[in-house]
Amino acid sequence: MIAQIINLSPKDVFKYYALKYGISEGSYSYGRFGLEIRQLFPDLAESLSNEISKKGWKVFSFKDADEKISLLLIGSIRRFKAIAEGITKDSLRAYAIKLFNIINFFETYELTSYNINNKHFEFNQAYIMGILNVTPDSFSDGGKYFSISKAIEGALRMIDRGADIIDIGGESTRPGAEEIDEETEIKRVLPVIKEVIQLRPDAVLSIDTRKKAVADIALKEGAAIVNDISGFSHDTEIIESIANHNATVVIMHMKGTPKNMQNHPEYDNVVEEVYDFLFSQSRKAAKAGINNIFIDPGIGFGKRPEDNYDLLRRLDDFKSLSYPILLGVSRKSFIGKALNLEVDERDIPTSMIESYSLSKGARVLRTHNVSYGIKLREVFNKINNAAIE
Incomplete structure (x- = not known):
């Protein structure tokens, strides 16, 4: 049912x-x-x-x-x-x-709260997840943080500016991207996680991975969240790893894989199909003993532009999944196609969509421009909860 x-x-x-x-x-x-x-x-x-x-x-x-x-x-x-x-x-x-x-x-959606790495999250408020791609080929900032030193500097800069979570990924998930082996992925992300935790032990780090082996070592070294864009479809054993570490999970919907996800995706009812997938996978996570769960409809992952807009417009229809909504729209191609903008010109429309999504129930925004995101977070929190100072 x-x-x-x-x-x-x-x-x-x-x-x-x-x-x-x-x-x-x-x-x-x-x-x-x-x-x-x-x-x-x-x-x-x-x-x-x-x-x-x-x-x-x-x-x-x-x-x-x-x-x-x-x-x-x-x-x-x-x-x-x-x-x-x-x-x-x-x-x-x-x-x-x-x-x-x-x-x-x-x-009672807004009454939910989580504790993650000793940080308290109350979901009558918004939170910012800064994106750190330790890759040579990510669609927005490929190569910017590919060296270990630059990745560490980037993570520390986002933390010091006020990002609530840093999402560290070692495998590009842009449309058409090839899968890399777990050894390469670990080699990219592990030094960053270890050094950031050493320098900022209270930081909340997320590992963006589909692989159990990568999740295992990242969690052992201090990451507190696993952001699985496949929603356990790529490696079903990743659930066990997350549960064993008492970690938090982000379950995302993606039709296909990064390599083929934009090869003519079709839906009869995109909201229903995405909801049903997230319903099923979140129940699997809960049954495995995972307590802190975020759900992400996967904007831009195996979706046509009209599918993305339908998901955004009906985002509040995901609130009955019983878990807070995390959303990533930052600089994505459906924005560029609508407004004829290059990747580095999409931050303002990104913020506009993020603002709208907060009004529809999103509570964690995964974004590239942390400075914009923090301003948006502060304004939303002032409006949504007059008691916040």
Whole structure:
């Protein structure tokens, strides 16, 4: 069972679900939400539908191509909680509890907090993750931090300017990039991690890797977060490494691999497909004992420009995943294509999109221009929480 709370205020979003479930488009009303429950076997779907309907709630049903059933409820968050609490049939109580927890997290999204390397993160606030690519060929700054000394200087500079997290990567993940072996990746990132931790022991470092071996050694040397752009698809054993080190994880969606991800990606419903992947992978992480989880829809990773815009516009539809949203849009090609800008001209539109994404639920911004990001963080935190000084 996968459940998602959907903002039905955008008319095109309501129209999509109205067509899917045979709902009159004339019943549109601004401010309503949908609670969609997907991937149900027919018997379970019928039982849930009957239990909810007998309380007087309208339930819409749709049969998927794989013969599984999706159910849709329309209303308010308060109404959805009442529906979940009203499911009293013994055989359905476990599902009712799962539904209630998903609804409750959506409602209390900003009350979540994590402790990472002795730093407290409260997600009524925004945080900045500075990007440090120790590579010769990353799309934005390839070669800038390729020498160990320059990488260390870059990391320290971002930390001293106020970045909350530094994301260190030794493998380029730009479209078309070839995979490198783990030994090369370790050789690039390990000296940087060791020296930065030596000089700034309180720094929160993230290792941007898909490989268990790289994650293992980075975590042993002081990294606290694993940012896996494959969402455990590349190396399933990486979950074990993260759990064993009691580390934090970023689970990202990517269609394909960096080498082929932009070779004609297609989606029927990009928000649903990305959500379902992140739902499944985040549950695997939680089951393995990982407590601190971020989810990332993977803007620009196996997405067309229109897919990226759909994900950004409907970013709040990911809040019911139960984990804070981390987002990386910095200097990406969909910005350049829309505005005809070179990579080094994209910082201002990047900040504009980042600002919008914070209003839709993003709480960690992975960005190249840390100075811009910090200004954005401070303004957002002042607006979002008047008690912050």
